[in-house]
Amino acid sequence: xxxxxxxxxxxxxxxxxxxxxxxxxxxxxxxxxxxxxxxxxxxxxxxxxxxxxxxxxxxxxxxxxxxxxxxxxxxxxxxxxxxxxxxxxxxxxxxxxxxxxxxxxxxxxxxxxxxxxxx
Amino acid sequence: xxxxxxxxxxxxxxxxxxxxxxxxxxxxxxxxxxxxxxxxxxxxxxxxxxxxxxxxxxxxxxxxxxxxxxxxxxxxxxxxxxxxxxxxxxxxxxxxxxxxxxxxxxx
Numbered sequence: 001x002x003x004x005x006x007x008x009x010x011x012x013x014x015x016x017x018x019x020x021x022x023x024x025x026x027x028x029x030x031x032x033x034x035x036x037x038x039x040x041x042x043x044x045x046x047x048x049x050x051x052x053x054x055x056x057x058x059x060x061x062x063x064x065x066x067x068x069x070x071x072x073x074x075x076x077x078x079x080x081x082x083x084x085x086x087x088x089x090x091x092x093x094x095x096x097x098x099x100x101x102x103x104x105x106x107x108x109x110x111x112x113x114x115x116x117x118x119x
Numbered sequence: 120x121x122x123x124x125x126x127x128x129x130x131x132x133x134x135x136x137x138x139x140x141x142x143x144x145x146x147x148x149x150x151x152x153x154x155x156x157x158x159x160x161x162x163x164x165x166x167x168x169x170x171x172x173x174x175x176x177x178x179x180x181x182x183x184x185x186x187x188x189x190x191x192x193x194x195x196x197x198x199x200x201x202x203x204x205x206x207x208x209x210x211x212x213x214x215x216x217x218x219x220x221x222x223x224x225x226x
Contacts (some may be wrong), residue, residue: 045155045163045206047215061120061214095162102209104169106154109162 004110022096030074033099038092123218131226146178151211
């Protein structure tokens, strides 16, 4: 059974940093691209970052580029999201997702972790 | 960026009826269009991939169609457990984008 378990969320002040982790199990982690997607309270879904299976390439939308960094440790089956210079608009539930074939879609989602950016 | 427009925003349904939800892309996404269901207080789950391909474990009453810019998610015989928000997502080009969602509610 595929499982994705996120940790690391919480309340953080604007301008500060936070690092999310996602431990994966039930599949061969280093065979899959992985991503983070977020959902602001009461809002829709927004893709945040993706990383290739080797970790050699990463991709971001303009809204987080230069502030967020996605990374992975294939030996530990763990995905990370380092979030710097946080803004109030980054307040959201962050989901760790496994990417499907050719990385076009997200076939498994974690339970999500809440990040609140507020003073 | 590819903008996905979903309609209607809200749909009131009666159990047993057949319904269709629309997703329109601002430019062609070929068949790189995927559908997700999100029940209240749950994570999204993948329903349909590549516009019309079924997903293991998803009830057969869910089906998808379309290509290019116009896509449809159909539910043949809505059940109470289907009352959720449905999102489309394009994976044809970066940044990946989602529609704003269609909420199914009970009539």
